[in-house]
Amino acid sequence: MRMELIQPFINAADAVFSESLQAPTKIVDLEMDQEAYRRKGVAALIAIKGDIEGRVILDLSPEVALKVASQLAGTEVAASEQVVRETVCEMANMVIGNSVTLLNDQGFHFKVFPPEIHMDETGLAGSADTEALVICIETPCGNVYLNIAMHYLRRRRQERNAVPALD
Amino acid sequence: MKQFAALLRKDNQPVRYLVVDDSVFARKNLIKMIEMFGGEVAGEAGDGLTAIAEFNRITPDIVLMDITMPQMEGIEAVERIVRQHASARIVMVSSVGYQENILAALQKGAKHFVQKPVKPEVLYEILRYVLSDDPNAVGSPVAFAGEHRS
Numbered sequence: 001m002r003m004e005l006i007q008p009f010i011n012a013a014d015a016v017f018s019e020s021l022q023a024p025t026k027i028v029d030l031e032m033d034q035e036a037y038r039r040k041g042v043a044a045l046i047a048i049k050g051d052i053e054g055r056v057i058l059d060l061s062p063e064v065a066l067k068v069a070s071q072l073a074g075t076e077v078a079a080s081e082q083v084v085r086e087t088v089c090e091m092a093n094m095v096i097g098n099s100v101t102l103l104n105d106q107g108f109h110f111k112v113f114p115p116e117i118h119m120d121e122t123g124l125a126g127s128a129d130t131e132a133l134v135i136c137i138e139t140p141c142g143n144v145y146l147n148i149a150m151h152y153l154r155r156r157r158q159e160r161n162a163v164p165a166l167d
Numbered sequence: 168m169k170q171f172a173a174l175l176r177k178d179n180q181p182v183r184y185l186v187v188d189d190s191v192f193a194r195k196n197l198i199k200m201i202e203m204f205g206g207e208v209a210g211e212a213g214d215g216l217t218a219i220a221e222f223n224r225i226t227p228d229i230v231l232m233d234i235t236m237p238q239m240e241g242i243e244a245v246e247r248i249v250r251q252h253a254s255a256r257i258v259m260v261s262s263v264g265y266q267e268n269i270l271a272a273l274q275k276g277a278k279h280f281v282q283k284p285v286k287p288e289v290l291y292e293i294l295r296y297v298l299s300d301d302p303n304a305v306g307s308p309v310a311f312a313g314e315h316r317s
Contacts, residue, residue, distance in 0.1 A: 019284045020284045069192070073195065082191075086191055086192035087192055089190060089192070090192040093283075094283045094284055095262075096262070097264070097283060098283075100263060100265065101263060101265045101282070104265035112235075
């Protein structure tokens with residue numbers, strides 16, 4: 001997995017959480033994971049298809065999601081499955097949206113699919129064969145996890161177009 | 168929390184907004200900011216089709232429109248609204264902010280674009296600009312509470 005594909009996701013997650021929570025965040029752990037993804041809390045999985053293919057999972061415990069929701073609302077939010085689901089979905093949307101903006105401006109083109117939320121006890125289907133990078137981000141509301149599995153499907157458009165002509 | 172001078176219409180009434188986003192969470196955030204700016208939420212919608220119906224029903228001063236939504240995406244909704252209401256003032260609000268998306272939205276008639284997460288001060292300046300953009304539109308040029316215009 002190439003770091004140039006991963007870096008925009010790390011930068012976007014860091015920026016989205018620090019901006020949304022109006023507080024500094026810190027990347028405290030970064031490791032490769034070759035086993036099936038084990039969810040830590042409520043996970044939003046977003047699939048990406050195009051020049052780059054793969055998936056990104058944003059994973060928060062329900063307690064952290066509730067603290068994030070309360071921080072964003074400016075008042076304590078009552079605990080409910082819907083609030084937790086909405087919070088994780090919207091944070092995932094913002095992280096992915098900001099990441100794909102950076103990648104798109106670098107010349108990569110792809111489609112992003114709406115987030116799938118995983119809250120039940122079953123694992124995440126289709127993640128068993130994927131080498132992924134797991135990033136733990138420390139925020140004032142608690143730790144959030146980003147799990148990224150991504151690979152090139154095609155070279156960037158300008159690189160494809162820049163193939164030298166044969167004499 | 169930062170204080171903002173109220174954005175008002177020329178008739179000193181609150182600016183009326185239609186907030187369009189499939190995420191209730193995102194709508195709540197925008198509504199909180201609209202209230203900070205002294206505005207009034209006239210309607211909400213969770214997809215492009217409902218947004219068109221709501222626009223026709225309430226004719227808001229400003230629409231805040233997400234891009235990626237079920238049923239009908241924001242850019243298509245912009246095109247359809249502007250086709251019927253050429254003076255509609257629509258600001259796109261999306262986490263996906265790459266050039267093609269922005270250009271497509273502007274070409275279809277959106278007035279501006281703001282990327283999520285939305286900073287209140289950024290949205291405020293954009294709204295101020297968009298509201299004062301069209302001197303012939305109802306309520307323009309925008310008045311700010313406490314300001315005197317000659």
